[in-house]
Amino acid sequence: MALSDTRKSELTEKIAAGERLDRRDGEDLYDTDDLAWLGALAHAVRTEKNGDTVFFNVNRHLNLTNVCTASCAYCSFQRKPGQKDAYTMRVEEAVEKALAMKDDGLTELHIVNGLHPTLPWKYYPRVLRELKAALPGVALKAFTATEVHYFEEISGLSASEILDELIDAGLESLTGGGAEIFDWDVRKQIVDHKTHWEDWSRIHRLAHQKGLKTPATMLYGHIEEPRHRVDHVLRLRELQDETGGFQVFIPLRFHNDNNRLSYINMVQPADVLKTFAVSRLMLDNFPHVKVFWVMHGLSTSQLALNYGADDMDGSVVEYKITHDADGYGTPDKLTRDDLLDLIRDAGFQPKERNTKYEILREYDGPVPLAERRAEPQAVWS
Numbered sequence: 251m252a253l254s255d256t257r258k259s260e261l262t263e264k265i266a267a268g269e270r271l272d273r274r275d276g277e278d279l280y281d282t283d284d285l286a287w288l289g290a291l292a293h294a295v296r297t298e299k300n301g302d303t304v305f306f307n308v309n310r311h312l313n314l315t316n317v318c319t320a321s322c323a324y325c326s327f328q329r330k331p332g333q334k335d336a337y338t339m340r341v342e343e344a345v346e347k348a349l350a351m352k353d354d355g356l357t358e359l360h361i362v363n364g365l366h367p368t369l370p371w372k373y374y375p376r377v378l379r380e381l382k383a384a385l386p387g388v389a390l391k392a393f394t395a396t397e398v399h400y401f402e403e404i405s406g407l408s409a410s411e412i413l414d415e416l417i418d419a420g421l422e423s424l425t426g427g428g429a430e431i432f433d434w435d436v437r438k439q440i441v442d443h444k445t446h447w448e449d450w451s452r453i454h455r456l457a458h459q460k461g462l463k464t465p466a467t468m469l470y471g472h473i474e475e476p477r478h479r480v481d482h483v484l485r486l487r488e489l490q491d492e493t494g495g496f497q498v499f500i501p502l503r504f505h506n507d508n509n510r511l512s513y514i515n516m517v518q519p520a521d522v523l524k525t526f527a528v529s530r531l532m533l534d535n536f537p538h539v540k541v542f543w544v545m546h547g548l549s550t551s552q553l554a555l556n557y558g559a560d561d562m563d564g565s566v567v568e569y570k571i572t573h574d575a576d577g578y579g580t581p582d583k584l585t586r587d588d589l590l591d592l593i594r595d596a597g598f599q600p601k602e603r604n605t606k607y608e609i610l611r612e613y614d615g616p617v618p619l620a621e622r623r624a625e626p627q628a629v630w631s
């Protein structure tokens with residue numbers, strides 16, 4: 251049902267006054283069919299927080315193994331031992347692969363893996379130590395809270411002890427994955443591991459207490475409803491009130507190839523933009539919202555910059571987790587120049603950052619529209 255003009259006015263006034271939105275507000279925002287209004291609200295909040303800046307970084311993704319004890323319904327990445335395409339890197343292989351990706355001013359390695367049934371716990375800090383020794387200037391952003399919870403199980407150590415050892419080995423940030431949708435009625439249908447909200451939040455809370463800044467994600471567009479998305483961000487907002495340790499929120503669009511939810515049609519751009527806008531408006535204590543272009547496509551990602559997003563991720567290479575689910579026609583890699591062009595074409599100023607959101611380099615903004623119109627145009631005969 252479309253929102254009444256009276257309700258839209260109430261929400262507009264509340265947001266303009268900087269008042270915190272509640273659960274009903276979030277659900278009402280999802281109910282609107284006025285994308286232009288919703289986008290304007292989210293863009294105003296985004297601009298107040300970050301001006302006309304769009305951040306990006308030069309990163310690479312490294313997946314040490316796709317062998318996993320879990321069989322989550324949404325996952326296209328996991329393989330079972332002995333299955334075709336299953337792999338596990340030796341430490342030396344991981345270092346060799348990382349060194350091969352170090353060109354173009356690399357500042358971050360993003361490391362996510364399956365829950366391998368036989369790899370020993372000590373493998374993981376050893377990999378980090380060797381990667382850090384080989385690439386001392388590259389930040390290691392590694393492991394989901396689900397992986398850390400699994401490390402507790404296979405090591406007998408507490409998450410606090412595990413994080414201490416990983417930090418000592420070079421860890422600078424956890425990744426935001428393993429979140430999916432926190433609501434239990436949804437989660438029990440799509441997740442096949444033991445990490446739920448209680449442990450996910452516990453592990454990120456510990457990481458924040460130890461001085462790490464982390465991202466948070468939400469996998470949307472499968473069996474959940476808008477109310478579940480609102481519940482998800484409200485849980486994150488409450489945890490952020492407590493710790494202040496989240497840097498960025500990352501909505502991740504579900505991809506429906508090669509998994510048990512392939513019967514579900516992927517959400518269309520209008521729902522993507524609505525999700526970004528509502529998330530930006532609800533998460534008043536999150537400094538950044540990232541659009542991960544691999545999962546949303548390039549054009550939709552550019553549009554999302556006008557619906558609350560202020561970060562376009564990085565120059566990813568070989569992002570297997572999505573590309574094992576077809577990749578939605580997106581490339582494996584964008585260069586720095588590609589990202590600069592995409593950001594400028596969307597009307598924003600690009601700023602290159604590191605994992606800690608420290609600005610490494612500022613670039614010229616977009617050419618003003620009047621100047622672009624004045625440029626000579628090609629004549630086709």
